[in-house]
Amino acid sequence: MSALEIRDIHKRYGEVETLKGIDIALESGEFLVLLGSSGCGKSTLLNIIAGLAEPSGGDILIGEQSILGAHPKDRDIAMVFQSYALYPNMSVARNIGFGLEMRKVPAAERDKAVRETARLLQIENLLDRKPSQLSGGQRQRVAIGRALVRNPEVFLFDEPLSNLDAKLRMEMRTELKRLHQMLKTTVVYVTHDQIEAMTLATRIAVMRDGRIEQLGTPEDIYDRPATLYVAGFVGSPPMNILDAETTGSGLKLAGSGEMLPLPATLRNAAAGRRVKIGIRPEALRLAEADASGIRLAARVEVMELTGPELVTTAKIGEERITACLPPRTAITSGSAHVFSFDEAALHLFDPESGRSLLTA
Missing domain, CATH: 2.40.50.140 (Nucleic acid-binding proteins)
Known part of the structure; x- marks a missing residue:
């Protein structure tokens, strides 16, 4: 049974079709990277999975249950944004646990979950700080912690490392890889950075003009590119x-x-x-x-x-x-x-x- 299934998803804005029939089935624990240049439709697809946009056609299923029409909070999905989206007036601990607070999780249980998540992310010493007192890498860890503490069925990441410098991006890639190997969570991750895609993914969907140009393992994409576009897009220097x-x-x-x-x-x-x-x-x-x-x-x-x-x-x-x-x-x-x-x-x-x- 697929953890997440994307069936023939289309998206139109007036006469412009930004997604042109996307089909992907993810097994539980897979790490899928949607890779492509700006405007290819990868963030639009992520927003449809999250419930922030509705498709013009097709279906999204989690555990064989359609989630179209469900409110984002009812989809058993957690999303990490490029901008971190932290509450500036709240402490790190409250930022991480705010979703649990809204779900009326008891304080003792909530506190335990927050501390366990902070331990996994190695930010226990930051729980009393405000976001303004954190570095970019620390803020990203808090944003990941806020998603992680909910223990959702699927994690969505929208270019989460693009605001970090090169050294921090490398450190966070390693951290995300470690967390995925430890927790075996199902992840859909959007990026235009091929290094992120190659190092993090179990499978990569290379997107172009609203379509999937090639879907496969990092080894497939690199060693056996299906098209000239994939051959030129993946690889540095390019083929x-x-x-x-x-x-x-x-x-x-x-x-x-x-x-x-x-x-x-x-x-x-x-x-x-x-x-x-x-x-x-x-x-x-x-x-x-x-x-x-x-x-x-x-x-x-x-x-x-x-x-x-x-x-x-x-x-x-x-x-x-x-x-x-x-x-x-x-x-x-x-x-x-x-x-x-x-x-x-x-x-x-x-x-x-x-x-x-x-x-x-």
């Missing part, structure tokens, strides 16, 4: 995409005329078929004299040392590729090199539909 066409003997790169071996999936393709080739930057390496794999000759343009890797931009004919190399790699701007990669790292896409030719 290299090159134009090519089939010939009788292989794949001919449009920018340089360089030939690559023809993958098995295209062995029966007619000569002259246009394709898009995808190669992850981290799949590329400098080819030694005896290196195996597919080889590409390129001229280095720019090198950027990030610490753990040397991000290198090079030109193949008129097209550019990015390679993530070891930090001490001996290359210089303007030098010509041969890069290599394994055939398993080669992705193929149809240029018209954008769909992967490896999963078609």
